[in-house]
Amino acid sequence: MSAGAAGVPPAARALLSALQDQLCALYRAEAPDLLDFLVDDDGLAAIGAQPTRGADEWVLVAEGEDGLELAIWIAAPLLHQLAEVRSPAQAAAGALRAFCAGVEGLSHALLLIERARRAEPVSLLELEAQAEVDKYVCARLHHPERRAELRRRLFHEADLRVDLDDDERDRYREAGALAEAWCAHLDRLPHDRARIDEQRRFFRAAGSARMHEMRRLRLAA
Numbered sequence: 001m002s003a004g005a006a007g008v009p010p011a012a013r014a015l016l017s018a019l020q021d022q023l024c025a026l027y028r029a030e031a032p033d034l035l036d037f038l039v040d041d042d043g044l045a046a047i048g049a050q051p052t053r054g055a056d057e058w059v060l061v062a063e064g065e066d067g068l069e070l071a072i073w074i075a076a077p078l079l080h081q082l083a084e085v086r087s088p089a090q091a092a093a094g095a096l097r098a099f100c101a102g103v104e105g106l107s108h109a110l111l112l113i114e115r116a117r118r119a120e121p122v123s124l125l126e127l128e129a130q131a132e133v134d135k136y137v138c139a140r141l142h143h144p145e146r147r148a149e150l151r152r153r154l155f156h157e158a159d160l161r162v163d164l165d166d167d168e169r170d171r172y173r174e175a176g177a178l179a180e181a182w183c184a185h186l187d188r189l190p191h192d193r194a195r196i197d198e199q200r201r202f203f204r205a206a207g208s209a210r211m212h213e214m215r216r217l218r219l220a221a
């Protein structure tokens with residue numbers, strides 16, 4: 001579905017590539033180069049999907065004859081912020097909104113590809129919850145000393161857009177609450193190796209089992 005990304009700064013592409021490498025290494029997941037699906041504003045318009053409201057990122061998906069067709073779009077101002085930092089660690093520290101937009105788009109695409117490979121379904125709620133978890137896990141790996149701040153900023157200080165409808169607003173709120181419960185569970189584990197192993201197991205589990213586990217943790221919180 002990709003229609004080109006000529007307007008994406010090369011430095012932003014490099015940063016997004018590093019983020020994909022981090023996610024794929026975390027989950028030991030095989031995926032094509034997700035930047036092949038990156039589109040800029042003109043590319044988004046070319047496939048007839050011009051945003052009608054403010055958004056940081058979009059992932060568009062359709063079923064094609066040869067499998068999934070994807071397009072990943074990230075708002076131009078955030079791409080320029082990513083182009084101004086040298087590493088994911090710097091992005092997580094000084095451009096957190098842009099860092100999160102990049103992780104979210106890549107997270108959605110990676111989970112969609114994984115479920116297509118396994119011929120298993122995935123819900124919008126699960127996609128959103130996974131992205132919220134990935135934002136925290138990726139940022140925490142770079143800045144473990146800031147975990148309390150990251151949880152506060154990601155799960156308590158993030159504002160929902162005012163143009164969301166009621167169903168969207170409820171879904172984003174539930175996704176955030178489920179993700180926070182899971183991330184709190186990860187933080188209770190004794191060391192990074194245990195957290196990585198648990199997150200890797202979680203990613204590979206079936207969607208119904210993952211959602212049940214997050215809901216159980218949320219109710220127990």
